[in-house]
Amino acid sequence: MTTTFTAAHRGGSGPPLVLLHGFTDTWRTWDLVLPRLERHHDVLAPTLPGHAGGPPLPPEVTGEVLPDAVEAAMDAAGFGTAHIAGNSLGGYVALQLAARGRARSVTAFAPAGGWMPEEAWARQMLDGFTAFQAQARAAAPHAAAITATPEGRRQATRSIVVDPRHMPAELIAHQMLGVGLCAVGPMIEYALREGYRLDAGAIACPVRIVWGTRDALLPWPAAAVRYRTLMLPTADWVELEDVGHCPQLDVPLEAAELILGLTGA
Numbered sequence: 001m002t003t004t005f006t007a008a009h010r011g012g013s014g015p016p017l018v019l020l021h022g023f024t025d026t027w028r029t030w031d032l033v034l035p036r037l038e039r040h041h042d043v044l045a046p047t048l049p050g051h052a053g054g055p056p057l058p059p060e061v062t063g064e065v066l067p068d069a070v071e072a073a074m075d076a077a078g079f080g081t082a083h084i085a086g087n088s089l090g091g092y093v094a095l096q097l098a099a100r101g102r103a104r105s106v107t108a109f110a111p112a113g114g115w116m117p118e119e120a121w122a123r124q125m126l127d128g129f130t131a132f133q134a135q136a137r138a139a140a141p142h143a144a145a146i147t148a149t150p151e152g153r154r155q156a157t158r159s160i161v162v163d164p165r166h167m168p169a170e171l172i173a174h175q176m177l178g179v180g181l182c183a184v185g186p187m188i189e190y191a192l193r194e195g196y197r198l199d200a201g202a203i204a205c206p207v208r209i210v211w212g213t214r215d216a217l218l219p220w221p222a223a224a225v226r227y228r229t230l231m232l233p234t235a236d237w238v239e240l241e242d243v244g245h246c247p248q249l250d251v252p253l254e255a256a257e258l259i260l261g262l263t264g265a
Contacts, residue, residue: 003174005053008046008073010112012038015104016082017263018097019045020076020090021113021187022128024136024182025234026052031171031253033259038059040265041083041096046073050183056181060237061190063197067096074102075097083263088112091209095232099202105262106115107208109247109255110218113196114227125217126191129184132159136179143173159216161250162242200231207235210260212250236262 009027017037021029027045030037037043047054049069050061058065070093074082084095084103091111098106115122139146139156146152147169156172157164164172209227213222220239221228228237238258240247247255 002212003172003177004169005178006047007053007055008044009034012041012043012079014039014041014265015043015250015263016074016077016079017043017259018070018079018082018094019043020084020086020093021045021048021051022086022088023187024051024133024179024184025087025175026089026178028056028171028174029246030248032167032246033256036253036256037259039161039265040260043057044073044077044079044082046070047095050119050187052178052181052226052247053125057186058059058239061186062188063096063194066093067100069256070097071102072099073189076101081179083107085109085259086111087248095198095200095203095207096205098192101204103203103205105206105208105211106203107259107262109243109260110212110215110220111225111227112211112218113198114218114224115193115222116225119222121219121222123192126188127143129188133179133182133242133261136176140180143176143216146176157249158243160246162212162214163250166252194205198231203232204260207232208238208258210240210247210255211239212247215245217245 019030049055050057085107086095087109091108094106
């Protein structure tokens with residue numbers, strides 16, 4: 001099957017809100033929360049560099065590449081500052097933007113980089129994306145057939161949600177195909193080389209960090225230790241019982257309300 005990958009989505013009206021997806025995903029990870037959020041906000045959801053539909057990565061990937069690209073997208077949209085919500089890698093980038101003074105608030109769903117640098121499982125997790133992409137590419141020609149059955153949809157989403165029954169098959173297939181087009185290698189090399197650096201002391205806006213207790217990718221609470229104890233202990237911490245890595249897909253209504261509760265909409 002084929003699917004269309006685009007550089008960004010924009011819709012709604014109200015105060016600006018930027019939505020940032022996770023590693024190997026696209027802006028469409030926010031599909032299920034957009035109707036609720038766009039009633040209250042002018043929403044910009046860009047696809048990050050190196051991801052399907054997004055701009056290519058530069059020859060050298062550094063920690064500035066992704067926040068620079070989002071800032072450029074914000075500038076083009078006329079957003080001096082915005083409320084920002086992000087998932088996984090996008091949650092980390094949202095915090096980077098907050099440290100640059102571009103965020104009015106940040107809601108971060110399972111943000112990357114919260115583990116301690118010496119933890120071996122984190123390196124294994126990052127290395128695992130190479131195999132994950134190989135599996136996605138092998139499955140791509142069969143995406144329509146896989147997502148046509150409840151068990152196929154469950155297997156295709158087991159690393160990101162607990163219950164995919166409300167997720168459209170077309171969206172799951174889109175995500176499967178997007179994984180195969182992501183520049184996984186350069187992104188992993190950067191993460192292993194530089195780690196996830198954050199000037200948390202420069203963050204002045206309200207921050208809410210949300211984690212599902214059944215996150216299969218960044219396990220709670222091990223993947224949050226650095227943020228909870230060292231960097232963002234005064235943030236508003238929210239645990240979601242029996243929810244996976246992508247609350248915006250697993251429990252979209254609750255995820256939307258957690259964002260809106262911080263934006264004041």
